[in-house]
Amino acid sequence: MYFGKEESEKDERVPPNQVVTKKWPVLHYGNVPYYNDLSEWDLKLFGLVEQAVHLTFDEVMEMPSTRLKNDIHCVTGWSRLDNQWEGISTKEIVKKIKLLPEANYVLIHAEEDWTTNLPLEDFLKETSLLAHTHDGKSLTPEHGFPLRAVIPHLYFWKSAKWIRGIEFTAENKPGFWERNGYHMQGRPWKEERFSWD
Numbered sequence: 001m002y003f004g005k006e007e008s009e010k011d012e013r014v015p016p017n018q019v020v021t022k023k024w025p026v027l028h029y030g031n032v033p034y035y036n037d038l039s040e041w042d043l044k045l046f047g048l049v050e051q052a053v054h055l056t057f058d059e060v061m062e063m064p065s066t067r068l069k070n071d072i073h074c075v076t077g078w079s080r081l082d083n084q085w086e087g088i089s090t091k092e093i094v095k096k097i098k099l100l101p102e103a104n105y106v107l108i109h110a111e112e113d114w115t116t117n118l119p120l121e122d123f124l125k126e127t128s129l130l131a132h133t134h135d136g137k138s139l140t141p142e143h144g145f146p147l148r149a150v151i152p153h154l155y156f157w158k159s160a161k162w163i164r165g166i167e168f169t170a171e172n173k174p175g176f177w178e179r180n181g182y183h184m185q186g187r188p189w190k191e192e193r194f195s196w197d
């Protein structure tokens with residue numbers, strides 16, 4: 001059997017039982033929020049921090065921004081390669097607060113009380129960011145406008161769209177899908193799809 005260079009490269013980039021798509025599927029539970037006025041929007045950083053902060057959209061946009069290219073892997077089996085994101089790195093966002101030493105996990109809060117949890121270490125990985133732009137265009141409402149998490153090294157459900165809060169916790173509190181059986185960490189290369197995996 002002949003394996004061209006492209007094939008072997010793909011194997012290195014696509015985790016087990018994932019299929020590459022060029023399209024970008026839209027997937028979520030609940031409704032897409034539409035904002036008439038971003039002055040209604042804020043991002044709350046709270047929980048195990050010295051002092052909680054609320055950032056306005058303008059304050060977020062004034063922060064140093066970063067561009068990162070990466071691959072995303074949805075637990076339903078599709079992967080999309082070479083996504084170009086622009087936004088605020090999570091390491092930059094936490095400069096706005098002082099984390100207490102007990103903070104070990106993060107619960108990301110989105111519109112309609114949708115949540116997802118992950119270890120602080122995964123949240124702060126150098127490839128993690130809060131993105132407002134994808135492949136050069138502002139996020140569409142369906143894909144998370146005005147701001148979404150992008151945690152590309154975990155299954156894509158951890159990449160919350162329409163984020164409104166980041167809560168730092170001592171315990172690993174399960175989020176929406178995690179309460180329904182999805183994995184607490186969700187690493188695609190280990191196929192951590194469900195909590196019984």
Ligand SMILES: Nc1nc2c(c(=O)[nH]1)N[C@H]1C(S)=C(S)[C@@H](COP(=O)(O)O)O[C@H]1N2
Binds near residue numbers: 075160
């Ligand atoms: N707020 C919110 N974010 C969410 C979800 C959701 O239901 N609500 N679904 C997750 C899931 S399961 C996936 S696969 C990705 C899909 O992102 P996309 O629609 O931009 O491809 O968003 C994640 N972020």
Ligand SMILES: [Mo]
Binds near residue numbers: 027074075156157
């Ligand atoms: Mo998903």
